[in-house]
Amino acid sequence: MGVIIDKELCIGCEQCLDACPFDALEMKGDVPEVGDACTLCGSCADVCPEGAITVPEVERAQDDRAAQAKGVWVYAEVRGGQMPEVVAELLGQGRRLAGQLGVELGAVVLGHGLGGVAGELFALGADVVYAADDPLLADFNDDIYCKVLTRLIAEYKPEVLLAGATSVGRSMIPRVATAVATGLTADCTGLAIDPDKRLLLQTRPAFGGNIMATIVCPTARPQMATVRPRVMKRGERREGFEGRLVTVSLDAEDQAVTKVLEVVQSLEENVNLTGAEVVVTGGRGVGGPEGFKVVAQLAEALGGVVGATRGAVDSEWIGHAHQVGQTGRTVAPKLYIALGVSGAVQHLVGMQGSDTIVAVNNDPNAPIFDVAHYGIVGDLFKVAPAMLSHLKQLRGQG
Amino acid sequence: MKIAVCIKQVPDTANVKLDPETHTLKREGVESIVNPFDLFALEAALRIKEAAGGEIVAVTMGPPQAETVIKDAIGFGVDEGLLLSDRAFAGADTWATTAVLAKAIEGLGDVDLVICGKQAVDGDTAQVGPGIAQRLGLPHVAFVKGFREIENKRLVVERQMDDGYDVVELPLPALITVVREVGEPRPPSLKGKMRAKKYTVPMQGAADLGLDASQVGLAGSFTQVVKVFAPSHSGERRRLEGSDEQMGAQVIDALVDNQVIMLGS
Ligand SMILES: Cc1cc2nc3c(=O)[nH]c(=O)nc-3n(C[C@H](O)[C@H](O)[C@H](O)COP(=O)(O)OP(=O)(O)OC[C@H]3O[C@@H](n4cnc5c(N)ncnc54)[C@H](O)[C@@H]3O)c2cc1C
Ligand SMILES: Cc1cc2nc3c(=O)[nH]c(=O)nc-3n(C[C@H](O)[C@H](O)[C@H](O)COP(=O)(O)OP(=O)(O)OC[C@H]3O[C@@H](n4cnc5c(N)ncnc54)[C@H](O)[C@@H]3O)c2cc1C
Ligand code: SF4
Ligand code: SF4
Numbered sequence: 001m002g003v004i005i006d007k008e009l010c011i012g013c014e015q016c017l018d019a020c021p022f023d024a025l026e027m028k029g030d031v032p033e034v035g036d037a038c039t040l041c042g043s044c045a046d047v048c049p050e051g052a053i054t055v056p057e058v059e060r061a062q063d064d065r066a067a068q069a070k071g072v073w074v075y076a077e078v079r080g081g082q083m084p085e086v087v088a089e090l091l092g093q094g095r096r097l098a099g100q101l102g103v104e105l106g107a108v109v110l111g112h113g114l115g116g117v118a119g120e121l122f123a124l125g126a127d128v129v130y131a132a133d134d135p136l137l138a139d140f141n142d143d144i145y146c147k148v149l150t151r152l153i154a155e156y157k158p159e160v161l162l163a164g165a166t167s168v169g170r171s172m173i174p175r176v177a178t179a180v181a182t183g184l185t186a187d188c189t190g191l192a193i194d195p196d197k198r199l200l201l202q203t204r205p206a207f208g209g210n211i212m213a214t215i216v217c218p219t220a221r222p223q224m225a226t227v228r229p230r231v232m233k234r235g236e237r238r239e240g241f242e243g244r245l246v247t248v249s250l251d252a253e254d255q256a257v258t259k260v261l262e263v264v265q266s267l268e269e270n271v272n273l274t275g276a277e278v279v280v281t282g283g284r285g286v287g288g289p290e291g292f293k294v295v296a297q298l299a300e301a302l303g304g305v306v307g308a309t310r311g312a313v314d315s316e317w318i319g320h321a322h323q324v325g326q327t328g329r330t331v332a333p334k335l336y337i338a339l340g341v342s343g344a345v346q347h348l349v350g351m352q353g354s355d356t357i358v359a360v361n362n363d364p365n366a367p368i369f370d371v372a373h374y375g376i377v378g379d380l381f382k383v384a385p386a387m388l389s390h391l392k393q394l395r396g397q398g
Numbered sequence: 399m400k401i402a403v404c405i406k407q408v409p410d411t412a413n414v415k416l417d418p419e420t421h422t423l424k425r426e427g428v429e430s431i432v433n434p435f436d437l438f439a440l441e442a443a444l445r446i447k448e449a450a451g452g453e454i455v456a457v458t459m460g461p462p463q464a465e466t467v468i469k470d471a472i473g474f475g476v477d478e479g480l481l482l483s484d485r486a487f488a489g490a491d492t493w494a495t496t497a498v499l500a501k502a503i504e505g506l507g508d509v510d511l512v513i514c515g516k517q518a519v520d521g522d523t524a525q526v527g528p529g530i531a532q533r534l535g536l537p538h539v540a541f542v543k544g545f546r547e548i549e550n551k552r553l554v555v556e557r558q559m560d561d562g563y564d565v566v567e568l569p570l571p572a573l574i575t576v577v578r579e580v581g582e583p584r585p586p587s588l589k590g591k592m593r594a595k596k597y598t599v600p601m602q603g604a605a606d607l608g609l610d611a612s613q614v615g616l617a618g619s620f621t622q623v624v625k626v627f628a629p630s631h632s633g634e635r636r637r638l639e640g641s642d643e644q645m646g647a648q649v650i651d652a653l654v655d656n657q658v659i660m661l662g663s
Contacts, residue, residue: 058622
């Protein structure tokens with residue numbers, strides 16, 4: 001399967017080769033030939049100056065679920081009685097999508113001792129709340145959580161389901177998507193509606209953040225996506241709004257196969273990078289464990305947390321729980337300050353969604369400056385203390 | 399204990415560079431490697447085998463060249479390998495990928511434990527592991543960072559969470575996905591390397607697995623990529639000027655002016 005290239009129209013300019021993100025095209029003589037790697041993404045057709053490339057429609061099995069499905073749902077994760085920030089963001093985004101589709105916004109919550117949660121979900125934007133409150137749901141277990149959510153989807157048939165790309169979401173939602181037999185887009189940073197086709201346009205980074213892909217789920221329903229925390233904007237609170245509450249009970253044969261023996265809120269792992277409003281990150285440029293002192297001081301003064309590059313973590317200057325990037329945590333705080341960080345692509349993918357980025361590096365060519373809103377070419381051991389003392393001075397502390 | 403480890407061949411993203419003009423990936427000279435997280439999956443399997451005995455099979459779906467990741471796995475010390483390759487598998491989303499991997503694992507017979515990496519560094523979805531578990535009707539625990547108990551019929555594992563970790567007991571057969579904390583991969587052994595050289599990697603296609611072309615690859619996928627583009631780094635960018643001390647003060651002033659920093663707090 002692949003794109004169709006009209007050899008008569010093709011002038012051999014090779015622009016399509018450069019445009020193909022999957023390296024699927026190769027010149028055979030004067031014209032390109034398409035290989036197995038083609039995903040029919042259409043990037044080549046977009047750039048071809050001669051209109052020589054057509055993207056064939058893929059034959060897909062007919063699916064009547066699109067006609068029946070209605071409503072936007074948000075999976076409202078609760079852990080230890082707390083809802084992570086991303087739930088409010090999902091409801092904010094869910095409201096906008098539901099508005100464009102002219103449908104209701106539902107929220108599903110599973111857990112135990114959920115008193116008050118439904119009211120909060122209404123205030124955050126839900127029209128309907130589906131709540132299952134049962135001792136069996138007290139701890140997060142993929143098997144039973146998935147069973148209950150799968151059953152609700154089969155019964156109420158939403159057309160869109162969003163969940164946070166958290167540890168819980170990324171573990172259970174792929175299982176649910178497989179159980180209901182539908183598509184799932186991972187870790188989205190953009191969601192929009194194609195009004196003509198009523199399709200959810202789901203945009204996400206891939207290849208370690210090197211490219212962005214927009215993905216749709218044309219026939220199966222619901223269209224499911226996990227959404228990166230701290231990317232979507234939360235909505236206006238509707239204090240006192242009362243929606244419809246649907247109480248869900250478990251079936252007699254519902255049993256958890258896996259068992260949570262212990263929940264450890266670990267300080268080291270509880271660096272809570274993902275939830276922080278300010279992250280101050282130290283890279284190999286801080287020179288050693290001692291160098292993290294100034295990083296920590298600045299973080300503390302700004303009410304933020306300390307991040308680190310893999311370079312610093314691998315040197316054992318600081319724990320892995322602090323690592324930001326592809327193999328660490330993804331963060332998108334209001335303010336990200338990078339001290340002595342070169343800006344490798346594996347690091348950028350974990351922080352480039354931050355609202356404001358400040359970079360201090362003594363190498364004017366460091367790639368971190370490509371993403372920094374404020375670039376400072378200088379010695380971090382002079383710049384960071386200056387930032388601290390100026391901050392204290394402005395606050396009347398210095 | 400029979401353990402199946404799923405490993406994927408990926409481009410070495412550390413060396414993938416963006417062409418600054420066309421904004422496309424430059425792949426010339428980029429090597430294919432075993433997905434880094436799958437090395438942790440292999441290491442976990444080897445440690446479990448050391449603790450509980452048994453056999454390890456490494457499974458990959460990919461083009462014929464993906465044979466090399468199976469040979470790498472043999473080098474690390476796994477017992478057998480299996481390459482799933484068919485033109486019809488190309489362009490699969492995670493749903494169509496798990497269709498193939500689950501069928502193949504079923505075909506291995508009596509697998510007690512399936513181990514996947516946390517995620518692949520190219521597709522980056524982390525969806526394949528839980529998807530296989532659902533298809534096989536096995537319980538799963540994702541993001542395992544350590545093992546407390548290893549027995550023939552039961553594991554007690556530590557599951558990484560956003561705010562710490564959970565200790566979870568799961569009966570076997572089951573599936574887990576692992577993160578780097580399970581342990582640094584050992585280097586390949588000399589004996590393993592010798593064996594890898596001579597090892598003929600068994601291969602299966604759609605027909606061998608009893609799968610129809612409509613269930614796999616692009617045709618068997620629910621999701622469709624409609625657009626691919628370079629990430630944009632939006633917003634105004636400026637370089638500050640002056641001495642180090644001046645720039646430090648300036649940036650604080652700018653952040654305060656733009657209400658990124660609140661002085662009251
Ligand atoms: C599969 C894979 C996954 C990876 N995942 C991650 C990840 O999750 N997170 C991550 O961060 N990396 C990751 N990496 C590693 C990444 O490629 C880089 O090696 C790493 O980010 C570099 O860390 P660094 O910026 O601290 O170090 P370096 O690249 O060594 O940069 C140090 C910088 O400090 C500057 N500097 C030195 N002294 C001073 C001074 N006095 N004042 C100011 N500046 C100074 C230097 O100019 C330099 O730019 C991954 C790599 C691979 C292959
Ligand atoms: C730009 C881009 C975006 C994409 N976005 C999506 C998306 O949002 N949703 C979607 O469904 N598909 C998506 N895909 C397709 C997806 O990459 C493929 O389905 C791929 O085969 C598996 O997904 P992954 O690479 O994300 O693996 P992950 O799910 O991240 O891999 C987890 C683990 O599963 C095992 N594994 C994965 N693939 C294989 C394999 N081929 N052989 C053996 N073991 C394996 C490994 O143990 C691995 O560590 C995308 C592809 C591209 C190129
Ligand atoms: S459709 Fe996409 S994957 Fe296929 S050849 Fe064109 S650019 Fe490459
Ligand atoms: S871009 Fe169009 S004209 Fe140019 S080589 Fe490709 S198919 Fe031919």
